[in-house]
Amino acid sequence: ETIELKLSHFLPSSHPTQKEFLEPWAKELEERTNGQVKVSIFPAGSAFGHVAKQYDQVKAGVVDISHGLTGFPRGRLPRTLIMDLPFLTKSSDAASRTLWDLYPEYLAQEYAGLKVLALHAHNPGLIHTRGKQVKSMEDLKGMRLRAPSAAISMMLKQLGATPVGLPPTQVYENLQKGVIDGNVFPYEAVHGFKLSEVLDYHLDAKAYTTSFYFVMNEKKYNALPADVRTVIDDMSGESLVAKFGPWWNSWDKPGLADIENKGNPIVTLSDTQREEWRVALQPTTDGYIKGLEEKGVTNAREIYDAAVKTIAKYEQ
Amino acid sequence: MIDLLKKRLTSTTRYVAWLGMFFLLAAMIITTVDVVLRKVDNQGIYGTIDLIQLMIVSAAYLSIPHAFMTKSHVSVSILSDMMAPRYAALSQVLATFLSFCFMLAIAWFGYAQAQMQSEYGDISITLGIPMIYYWVPVLLGSALSAAVTVCIAAEQFPIILNGGPTMLSQDK
Amino acid sequence: MSSSLIGLLAFAALFGLIAIRVPIAIAMGVVGAVGGLAINGFDSVAFIMGSVPFESIFPYSLSVIPLFILMGVFSAKAGLSRALYDAAHAFIGHYKGGLAMATVGACAAFGAICGSSLATAATMCRVAMPEMRRRNYDDGLASATIAAGGTLGVLIPPSVIMVIYAILTEQSIGRLFAAALIPGLLATVLYMVAIKIKTARNPEQGPADERVNWPERIVAMINVWPVMVLFGVVIGGIYAGWFSPTEAAAIGAIGAFLLALFKRQLSFKTFLDCLDETASTTGMIFLILIGTAVFNYFVETTGLPQSLVASVGELGWDPYVILILLIVFYVVLGCFMDALSMILLTLPFIYPLITSLGFDPIWFGVIMVSVVEVGLITPPVGMNLFIIMAGTPGLKLQTISRGVISFLFADVARLALLILFPALSLWLPALLMD
Numbered sequence: 001e002t003i004e005l006k007l008s009h010f011l012p013s014s015h016p017t018q019k020e021f022l023e024p025w026a027k028e029l030e031e032r033t034n035g036q037v038k039v040s041i042f043p044a045g046s047a048f049g050h051v052a053k054q055y056d057q058v059k060a061g062v063v064d065i066s067h068g069l070t071g072f073p074r075g076r077l078p079r080t081l082i083m084d085l086p087f088l089t090k091s092s093d094a095a096s097r098t099l100w101d102l103y104p105e106y107l108a109q110e111y112a113g114l115k116v117l118a119l120h121a122h123n124p125g126l127i128h129t130r131g132k133q134v135k136s137m138e139d140l141k142g143m144r145l146r147a148p149s150a151a152i153s154m155m156l157k158q159l160g161a162t163p164v165g166l167p168p169t170q171v172y173e174n175l176q177k178g179v180i181d182g183n184v185f186p187y188e189a190v191h192g193f194k195l196s197e198v199l200d201y202h203l204d205a206k207a208y209t210t211s212f213y214f215v216m217n218e219k220k221y222n223a224l225p226a227d228v229r230t231v232i233d234d235m236s237g238e239s240l241v242a243k244f245g246p247w248w249n250s251w252d253k254p255g256l257a258d259i260e261n262k263g264n265p266i267v268t269l270s271d272t273q274r275e276e277w278r279v280a281l282q283p284t285t286d287g288y289i290k291g292l293e294e295k296g297v298t299n300a301r302e303i304y305d306a307a308v309k310t311i312a313k314y315e316q
Numbered sequence: 317m318i319d320l321l322k323k324r325l326t327s328t329t330r331y332v333a334w335l336g337m338f339f340l341l342a343a344m345i346i347t348t349v350d351v352v353l354r355k356v357d358n359q360g361i362y363g364t365i366d367l368i369q370l371m372i373v374s375a376a377y378l379s380i381p382h383a384f385m386t387k388s389h390v391s392v393s394i395l396s397d398m399m400a401p402r403y404a405a406l407s408q409v410l411a412t413f414l415s416f417c418f419m420l421a422i423a424w425f426g427y428a429q430a431q432m433q434s435e436y437g438d439i440s441i442t443l444g445i446p447m448i449y450y451w452v453p454v455l456l457g458s459a460l461s462a463a464v465t466v467c468i469a470a471e472q473f474p475i476i477l478n479g480g481p482t483m484l485s486q487d488k
Numbered sequence: 489m490s491s492s493l494i495g496l497l498a499f500a501a502l503f504g505l506i507a508i509r510v511p512i513a514i515a516m517g518v519v520g521a522v523g524g525l526a527i528n529g530f531d532s533v534a535f536i537m538g539s540v541p542f543e544s545i546f547p548y549s550l551s552v553i554p555l556f557i558l559m560g561v562f563s564a565k566a567g568l569s570r571a572l573y574d575a576a577h578a579f580i581g582h583y584k585g586g587l588a589m590a591t592v593g594a595c596a597a598f599g600a601i602c603g604s605s606l607a608t609a610a611t612m613c614r615v616a617m618p619e620m621r622r623r624n625y626d627d628g629l630a631s632a633t634i635a636a637g638g639t640l641g642v643l644i645p646p647s648v649i650m651v652i653y654a655i656l657t658e659q660s661i662g663r664l665f666a667a668a669l670i671p672g673l674l675a676t677v678l679y680m681v682a683i684k685i686k687t688a689r690n691p692e693q694g695p696a697d698e699r700v701n702w703p704e705r706i707v708a709m710i711n712v713w714p715v716m717v718l719f720g721v722v723i724g725g726i727y728a729g730w731f732s733p734t735e736a737a738a739i740g741a742i743g744a745f746l747l748a749l750f751k752r753q754l755s756f757k758t759f760l761d762c763l764d765e766t767a768s769t770t771g772m773i774f775l776i777l778i779g780t781a782v783f784n785y786f787v788e789t790t791g792l793p794q795s796l797v798a799s800v801g802e803l804g805w806d807p808y809v810i811l812i813l814l815i816v817f818y819v820v821l822g823c824f825m826d827a828l829s830m831i832l833l834t835l836p837f838i839y840p841l842i843t844s845l846g847f848d849p850i851w852f853g854v855i856m857v858s859v860v861e862v863g864l865i866t867p868p869v870g871m872n873l874f875i876i877m878a879g880t881p882g883l884k885l886q887t888i889s890r891g892v893i894s895f896l897f898a899d900v901a902r903l904a905l906l907i908l909f910p911a912l913s914l915w916l917p918a919l920l921m922d
């Protein structure tokens with residue numbers, strides 16, 4: 001008898017997350033278990049593809065495995081979400097490995113009832129604009145930018161810009177019409193949402209990252225035959241986490257190529273400049289951490305400091 | 317008895333719908349003020365989208381019972397127009413029974429979901445409004461809709477018993 | 489019992505329930521939930537019933553619908569739409585079906601700013617339906633005109649569905665918008681032709697009035713200026729990038745409210761009537777969105793659409809025969825499902841098939857958007873039909889379905905032209921972007 005596993009995620013079926021990570025992962029699992037296991041994938045737009053439902057549905061056992069975004073629903077995974085604070089990391093690899101290092105001691109309590117297969121984060125995002133070039137913090141004043149998360153909304157607000165919340169699919173149209181002046185995204189999403197067509201300037205500030213979880217329902221995992229569990233263990237954890245850095249690097253390439261083909265200027269912040277931004281934004285970061293502490297994450301500061309330290313180790 | 321119940325429910329659903337429309341008007345005003353402020357001093361209202369979503373969810377769910385009461389939910393009457401009043405009333409009872417089940421299921425399972433989100437402390441994306449506020453109109457609207465369907469079904473029983481004239485001809 | 493068999497039984501049950509006058513939203517929701525129970529078990533359905541009715545209402549993009557309804561209701565109550573149709577009547581009222589054609593034109597203009605068929609149909613219904621009734625237009629013709637005209641909301645760019653298609657297939661959004669422009673205008677013209685033919689054969693459906701002389705025309709124009717200003721601000725503002733469609737809907741609603749107040753057409757009683765009307769329509773549309781979402785969850789887990797597409801692909805027939813089979817498949821599926829779900833569900837399977845047959849992806853995007861929009865006006869489940877029924881007292885599905893037939897012919901003619909002459913879609917993007 002074959003074991004059917006439902007795997008859900010919130011990205012379109014055309015996204016490299018499905019094509020290069022989830023589909024090959026599922027196929028390898030099927031092959032290495034000699035067909036004992038069959039995996040069906042439910043992407044965005046499917047019954048189980050809602051971004052805010054990933055955590056609940058895998059925990060309820062409606063699906064068996066899920067790849068979700070730490071920030072949705074907001075408030076659910078506040079400890080993991082600390083990784084999404086501005087100017088914390090410069091690479092997906094360091095961020096992903098750091099998350100995995102922090103997981104046992106600091107993050108595990110957020111995943112009760114779940115077998116965590118991997119945590120990861122994308123390469124830090126850029127500030128993209130249309131019409132007006134942004135090179136410094138002052139340039140952002142009075143601009144309307146689409147923000148990907150609460151932390152980035154706060155950052156933009158502090159810098160005098162107006163953060164706008166929009167579904168990613170509506171960014172193109174609103175940029176084109178001038179309703180917003182820009183957005184904050186990694187290269188990968190610039191390609192995914194075809195945004196180079198309507199953008200003119202790019203500031204590679206390595207401003208923020210977004211973290212993701214890849215988890216399995218714990219009961220389901222425990223009910224699997226021992227040999228299947230061994231295969232899953234082998235295909236998850238550190239060995240899987242190590243793959244995300246290279247993956248995100250290659251997923252960023254089409255976005256960068258789109259921008260270069262169009263001939264848009266890209267300005268990259270030096271480490272010194274990034275440090276100036278980070279220091280300027282420290283009040284926002286501190287306020288955010290204080291908010292977490294008030295909401296019961298009493299060791300938020302400790303987690304943040306541990307993240308800073310671990311990232312520094314990996315970014316050397 | 318049924319008449320009194322119907323009267324009460326009709327006015328309740330209407331007031332609830334007006335409350336929903338009050339939220340829609342608020343959404344209209346907030347959106348407009350946001351646009352005007354941003355033209356005037358380049359700063360809109362922070363977190364407009366969170367607010368609008370709350371108001372639209374409220375407008376939608378608080379309107380649904382009113383739409384049941386005013387028989388605005390679209391249905392096809394080809395067959396029941398040809399039926400004898402008694403059988404038309406019977407099919408109407410079945411229709412309202414299914415409506416009752418569906419709306420009650422939304423309220424029932426929604427309540428469990430709402431409770432869980434509240435325990436987790438889920439909040440809205442920009443402003444951090446507790447998600448439980450978004451659930452209040454959903455639960456209220458679906459539970460009230462279920463109550464309305466009971467009342468509509470009760471109206472049909474005299475027709476089934478007496479085979480008397482039906483009010484169906486007035487409906488859409 | 490296999491999932492596919494359960495799927496087929498469910499479609500039969502849906503038909504049966506709709507036939508005995510179960511509200512369509514409820515029929516879809518109940519069949520979806522019970523079918524889901526049969527395939528996926530209780531836990532899955534419990535989860536879906538707890539989350540889908542919430543999440544299907546939650547997206548910010550939906551707020552455009554009740555706001556435009558509100559604008560339409562205020563416009564109708566304040567006599568704004570009457571002034572508009574008086575002006576249109578003054579100029580083209582002496583042509584048979586002239587007002588219906590004007591309605592199609594207005595839908596096209598509205599479609600150029602708004603990306604949603606539902607919002608276009610809901611707004612235009614409030615504005616146009618009472619006016620066409622007042623001028624003794626046939627209910628079937630008038631309502632079907634608005635239903636078909638509503639699809640121009642998606643057929644004329646910008647449109648949400650095109651954006652989703654482009655993202656899923658890795659195509660340029662700008663290119664697809666450019667490709668859809670001429671086909672969108674073609675749809676507009678063909679709808680007008682359909683009205684022309686229909687009213688030529690049945691003049692009583694769209695009665696011609698006497699020609700209005702120029703002094704009266706000028707008076708009508710003067711009366712209509714506040715409305716023109718309002719619509720000008722709403723449409724022009726979106727083009728100029730002052731605000732998004734949702735914001736335009738809010739501003740339009742406030743504008744219509746203020747105009748109504750200013751013209752002393754809005755007593756407190758009328759104001760409450762406006763709220764009642766908006767609430768009924770809003771509640772009805774959103775309940776359909778909920779029912780459809782639950783039904784789609786079920787259809788998808790049956791795997792029925794995917795396996796149908798796959799089996800068509802395995803036939804190995806002539807590419808154009810396969811294309812036509814797929815179009816027929818979408819039109820049939822569109823009788824039960826909404827456009828966006830169909831695209832999301834089937835595109836991952838259909839797109840590789842289409843490109844392997846050698847068809848152009850942008851061209852197919854235009855075809856696909858056209859085909860799923862046909863589903864909005866085919867009975868028994870056609871979202872645009874429902875919206876107009878909700879906004880029009882006494883209108884039956886039979887009546888609007890009868891009226892919609894000539895517009896379906898226009899859709900078939902357009903699809904044939906688009907397939908025979910790919911340049912209709914591909915010339916403009918090549919001109920603008922290469």
Ligand code: NA
Nearest residue numbers: 599641644646
């Ligand atoms: Na449009």
Ligand code: NA
Nearest residue numbers: 822823863869
């Ligand atoms: Na249809």
